[in-house]
Amino acid sequence: MELNTIDYRITFFVKDQGLPPQVASQLTRLAKKFKSLVYIDNITQNRSTNAESSLGLLQVGLCPGDFCQLITVGMDAEWANFVLTDLLSSTFDFVASDKLCDFSETITNTYPQLTPQCEVDFHYVKAQAVLSKFEILKGLSQLIYPKESDELLLALIKREERSSTAMAKQIALPHVISPYVEKPTIAIIRSDYPVDWASKMGDVNVIIALVLPEKPTKEMIMAATYLTRSLLSEDFSQRLVHTRQPKGLQALILYAMCQLL
Numbered sequence: 355m356e357l358n359t360i361d362y363r364i365t366f367f368v369k370d371q372g373l374p375p376q377v378a379s380q381l382t383r384l385a386k387k388f389k390s391l392v393y394i395d396n397i398t399q400n401r402s403t404n405a406e407s408s409l410g411l412l413q414v415g416l417c418p419g420d421f422c423q424l425i426t427v428g429m430d431a432e433w434a435n436f437v438l439t440d441l442l443s444s445t446f447d448f449v450a451s452d453k454l455c456d457f458s459e460t461i462t463n464t465y466p467q468l469t470p471q472c473e474v475d476f477h478y479v480k481a482q483a484v485l486s487k488f489e490i491l492k493g494l495s496q497l498i499y500p501k502e503s504d505e506l507l508l509a510l511i512k513r514e515e516r517s518s519t520a521m522a523k524q525i526a527l528p529h530v531i532s533p534y535v536e537k538p539t540i541a542i543i544r545s546d547y548p549v550d551w552a553s554k555m556g557d558v559n560v561i562i563a564l565v566l567p568e569k570p571t572k573e574m575i576m577a578a579t580y581l582t583r584s585l586l587s588e589d590f591s592q593r594l595v596h597t598r599q600p601k602g603l604q605a606l607i608l609y610a611m612c613q614l615l
Contacts, residue, residue: 390428450602
């Protein structure tokens with residue numbers, strides 16, 4: 355899907371009862387009424403299915419604890435998302451939806467499944483104008499450590515001079531080790547406007563800065579490694595690109611830092 359495709363997502367965990375047959379039947383029936391495509395992406399099992407298919411809903415798994423997204427794409431996607439949110443809100447444990455979209459400082463306290471083996475600081479901002487690569491890096495530095503943002507900016511620029519940090523289609527991961535953080539720190543700038551990242555992969559829209567302390571623990575290194583390896587997966591990287599809610603994006607990244615997807 356292109357970035358400008360009409361796309362609405364509900365990010366959730368499957369509860370102990372899974373997907374009850376009665377709810378599955380209602381979901382299939384409602385999905386057929388919309389012009390938009392409605393499908394479920396089981397991130398844990400790496401399976402997806404069209405919600406119109408009863409057999410597909412069985413095959414996609416939806417076991418207790420699975421981390422998933424329900425996605426609506428098309429002309430009436432917003433209305434489909436609204437109706438299905440109402441249907442499924444008591445069946446699944448919603449992490450992010452259009453009603454639960456704001457970035458959360460306490461998300462790891464609420465969802466143990468999103469808690470890496472080390473503490474992680476998180477920052478997020480949506481770009482409100484066309485920005486250059488330098489302006490993005492400067493903004494990331496200010497989010498992470500305002501007091502010494504120039505020093506951190508210089509480190510990020512030097513890293514980019516070695517090679518572009520574009521990791522996947524539409525995603526860049528500028529990353530450095532710095533004395534200005536005590537724990538792994540992530541800052542995200544999302545832009546609806548393409549940013550030239552000097553890469554053969556093309557422009558980027560989601561820029562994720564990852565900064566580790568000078569002496570990272572084994573747990574910190576593992577969390578960072580899980581994330582960087584997950585970004586090499588096209589499926590995972592495109593989930594990040596198309597998940598517009600800050601809280602949903604935050605949940606996806608934290609989940610990736612807990613295990614290799």
